[in-house]
Amino acid sequence: MNNIKSFCCRYRKIKKSQKIIFNNFFNLYNINYQHKILNFENIFYNKLPIIIDIGFGIGNNIIDCVIKNMQYNFIGIEVYLPGIINCLKKIIVNKIKNLKLIYHDAYFVIKNMIPNCSIKLIQLYFPDPWPKLKHKKRRLLKKDFLKIIFLKLINKGLLYIITDSKDYKNNILSDIKDISNNNFFFIKSNQYNNSYSNFDSYLFNTKFFNKVKMQKKNIYHIEYQKIILNENF
Numbered sequence: 001m002n003n004i005k006s007f008c009c010r011y012r013k014i015k016k017s018q019k020i021i022f023n024n025f026f027n028l029y030n031i032n033y034q035h036k037i038l039n040f041e042n043i044f045y046n047k048l049p050i051i052i053d054i055g056f057g058i059g060n061n062i063i064d065c066v067i068k069n070m071q072y073n074f075i076g077i078e079v080y081l082p083g084i085i086n087c088l089k090k091i092i093v094n095k096i097k098n099l100k101l102i103y104h105d106a107y108f109v110i111k112n113m114i115p116n117c118s119i120k121l122i123q124l125y126f127p128d129p130w131p132k133l134k135h136k137k138r139r140l141l142k143k144d145f146l147k148i149i150f151l152k153l154i155n156k157g158l159l160y161i162i163t164d165s166k167d168y169k170n171n172i173l174s175d176i177k178d179i180s181n182n183n184f185f186f187i188k189s190n191q192y193n194n195s196y197s198n199f200d201s202y203l204f205n206t207k208f209f210n211k212v213k214m215q216k217k218n219i220y221h222i223e224y225q226k227i228i229l230n231e232n233f
């Protein structure tokens with residue numbers, strides 16, 4: 001059981017107009033948190049592969065991804081209400097049908113709602129790095145959550161992370177190495193360097209990407225592929 005939260009509930013006053021959007025439209029795109037495995041066909045009414053974005057922030061990037069990738073269904077998980085509302089606005093304006101939102105802690109959503117071997121890609125753009133030593137325990141991507149994530153990926157499914165924290169990156173890489181077992185293992189499916197010129201083919205319209213780029217900080221891409229070894233798994 002994970003009792004340490006990877007986020008602080010930042011208080012932001014919600015404007016009346018935001019409340020109206022939330023009250024009128026959230027139900028249409030929301031998947032309620034429940035301790036029960038989801039049936040994606042009942043949600044999307046098709047069998048398209050599923051991509052999950054954890055901590056999509058204000059939602060710019062997930063909206064771009066969704067619009068440019070209609071061949072997938074997307075689930076965005078976020079705990080930041082103004083971000084959820086901003087994303088909701090864009091869903092409505094763009095008449096998006098292949099994206100659902102879950103307003104809850106991603107740890108429990110992934111653990112309790114997502115079927116094993118069901119997800120094509122799980123992506124996290126700039127997960128909160130919690131750089132101070134005393135806060136590191138708050139990081140979301142620790143061994144137990146990484147194990148859960150890999151259970152949920154289909155064979156050849158991908159985990160994609162982008163971060164500007166070298167220490168977080170190194171911890172994730174060493175944890176991933178440790179969790180391979182007799183049933184499945186993970187291969188680094190891609191190598192990137194830190195140069196921004198590589199990014200043209202990717203969609204990185206996230207608030208944090210733009211901030212980090214302005215600060216000319218290094219960023220690190222982590223992309224792993226799950227390979228199932230045991231057919232019965």
Ligand SMILES: C[S@@+](CC[C@H](N)C(=O)[O-])C[C@H]1O[C@@H](n2cnc3c(N)ncnc32)[C@H](O)[C@@H]1O
Pocket residue numbers: 006007054055056057058077078079080083104105106107124125126127128129140206207208209
């Ligand atoms: C540093 S921000 C990055 C936002 C966005 N991906 C970007 O690149 O601009 C991290 C986001 O993760 C969200 N977050 C942190 N822990 C979470 C959790 N356990 N479940 C869902 N969202 C979480 C935060 O609310 C925040 O919006």
